[in-house]
Amino acid sequence: MAQTPQVWEPAPEREGLGPLTGLRDFVDRVAASSPARLAMLAFTTVILVFTALLSLPISATSGEVTPLHQALFTAVSAVCVTGLTVVSTAVHWTFFGQLVILLGVFVGGLGTLTIASLLTLMVSRRLGLRSKLIAQEALNNSSRLGEVGELLRVVIVTSVVIEGTLAVVLTGRFLTLGEGWWQSLWHGVFYSVSAFNNAGFTPHSDGIVPYEEDLWILGPLMIGAFVGSLGFPVILGLRQAGLRWSRWSLHVKLTIQVSAILVVLGAVLWGWMEWDNTRTIAGMTAGDKILHAFFASVMTRSCGFNLVDQNQMEGTTLLLTDALMFAGGGSASTGGGIKVTTIAVMFLAIMAEVRGDADVKAYGRTIPESALRVAISVIVAGATMVLVGCFLMAAITAEPLDRIMFEVISAFATCGLSTNLSAEAPPAGAYVLSALMFAGRLGTITLASALTVRQRIQLYHYPEERPIIG
Numbered sequence: 001m002a003q004t005p006q007v008w009e010p011a012p013e014r015e016g017l018g019p020l021t022g023l024r025d026f027v028d029r030v031a032a033s034s035p036a037r038l039a040m041l042a043f044t045t046v047i048l049v050f051t052a053l054l055s056l057p058i059s060a061t062s063g064e065v066t067p068l069h070q071a072l073f074t075a076v077s078a079v080c081v082t083g084l085t086v087v088s089t090a091v092h093w094t095f096f097g098q099l100v101i102l103l104g105v106f107v108g109g110l111g112t113l114t115i116a117s118l119l120t121l122m123v124s125r126r127l128g129l130r131s132k133l134i135a136q137e138a139l140n141n142s143s144r145l146g147e148v149g150e151l152l153r154v155v156i157v158t159s160v161v162i163e164g165t166l167a168v169v170l171t172g173r174f175l176t177l178g179e180g181w182w183q184s185l186w187h188g189v190f191y192s193v194s195a196f197n198n199a200g201f202t203p204h205s206d207g208i209v210p211y212e213e214d215l216w217i218l219g220p221l222m223i224g225a226f227v228g229s230l231g232f233p234v235i236l237g238l239r240q241a242g243l244r245w246s247r248w249s250l251h252v253k254l255t256i257q258v259s260a261i262l263v264v265l266g267a268v269l270w271g272w273m274e275w276d277n278t279r280t281i282a283g284m285t286a287g288d289k290i291l292h293a294f295f296a297s298v299m300t301r302s303c304g305f306n307l308v309d310q311n312q313m314e315g316t317t318l319l320l321t322d323a324l325m326f327a328g329g330g331s332a333s334t335g336g337g338i339k340v341t342t343i344a345v346m347f348l349a350i351m352a353e354v355r356g357d358a359d360v361k362a363y364g365r366t367i368p369e370s371a372l373r374v375a376i377s378v379i380v381a382g383a384t385m386v387l388v389g390c391f392l393m394a395a396i397t398a399e400p401l402d403r404i405m406f407e408v409i410s411a412f413a414t415c416g417l418s419t420n421l422s423a424e425a426p427p428a429g430a431y432v433l434s435a436l437m438f439a440g441r442l443g444t445i446t447l448a449s450a451l452t453v454r455q456r457i458q459l460y461h462y463p464e465e466r467p468i469i470g
Contacts, residue, residue, distance in 0.1 A: 059097035078104030083200025083416025109197030195224035200304025200416030231333030266297030304416020336414030
């Protein structure tokens with residue numbers, strides 16, 4: 001006996017989930033084709049959301065809509081954890097606006113892919129295979145997929161614990177300086193999040209200059225900025241291996257070693273160049289000069305807090321600052337620049353070539369040629385972006401090249417130090433610097449991968465021929 005064919009009809013609850021299902025499928029397709037493209041899409045979406053929030057009248061003390069170039073620049077600077085501003089954070093923005101900026105810094109510091117994976121974990125209590133792959137990509141971690149969920153929890157807990165500890169110390173100090181309880185708490189939280197995420201935003205109209213001799217303020221800011229610049233892979237590695245050098249991975253060793261060298265060397269050079277500069281630190285005691293030198297060395301690598309007017313520094317100090325900003329922090333950290341591991345790999349490759357070694361080696365490990373190619377690509381791409389940025393800003397502003405290069409490198413390296421060119425430049429300049437901040441935070445290799453139309457798989461290999469080099 002023939003049966004009437006059954007026609008499937010979607011259940012009402014499934015129909016209601018249609019848009020969410022479509023969005024999930026779209027994200028899965030993008031993630032499968034290119035995780036880098038997903039990262040760029042996620043950062044762009046978050047920036048647009050925060051731009052819209054900062055454009056609201058409630059965000060500005062004037063009660064008016066903030067112009068697009070100012071709202072977009074501030075949103076990009078916050079989400080890309082830079083700290084450059086076109087308007088005063090303390091004067092232009094209301095408490096709501098400052099809260100939006102702080103939330104943007106927190107989200108941008110963790111990374112949008114990390115936040116998305118965490119939300120998935122909170123809602124569904126589990127991570128699917130695709131979500132684990134996305135989270136692994138976000139953390140730049142090679143751990144087994146089964147450990148990714150735990151790593152996400154560790155990242156969040158570590159961030160909250162470090163920022164909370166800094167906030168407690170800073171809040172207590174602001175209380176002893178005479179600020180009210182609520183104001184001290186807000187300033188403590190704001191500075192702790194801004195420092196750990198290497199953002200450099202400040203809720204005070206005159207920044208941290210009034211505390212230039214206060215070690216209880218400068219110390220936590222330096223510690224937070226340095227730890228944040230190491231990156232979550234280093235923090236996770238230290239959590240697993242402790243302080244036993246022999247158990248550290250090569251990445252952890254190189255990141256900590258090069259970071260420490262840059263901080264000490266930068267402090268010595270900065271202090272030497274500015275020691276007798278009457279416009280900056282010449283009138284201070286020797287102890288305060290040394291404190292200023294170390295503070296500047298830590299902050300120029302990515303954070304962006306400053307104690308002296310950048311326009312009043314010596315020309316050689318500006319050039320040193322350019323170099324430290326371009327170097328930046330650790331990979332997969334809140335710091336910017338070309339990353340310290342890139343510098344380490346290039347230095348090791350040069351030393352191997354000088355010694356005549358066939359392999360690039362460090363601490364009993366051989367660094368693959370692919371890592372060297374990536375390091376070269378990062379340096380060349382970063383230098384190219386800085387060159388193009390300087391060309392565009394020179395055409396837009398007609399300012400001296402040293403001032404333009406300082407601002408462009410600060411934007412690309414997501415550092416936040418400024419000669420005030422960002423605020424003085426016309427809207428076109430703000431858009432150029434915004435693009436540089438976005439490219440610098442996303443990373444040159446990630447950006448190039450995201451913009452690639454298709455992934456190439458080469459099934460053949462040409463004969464080798466060595467050109468004359470050098």
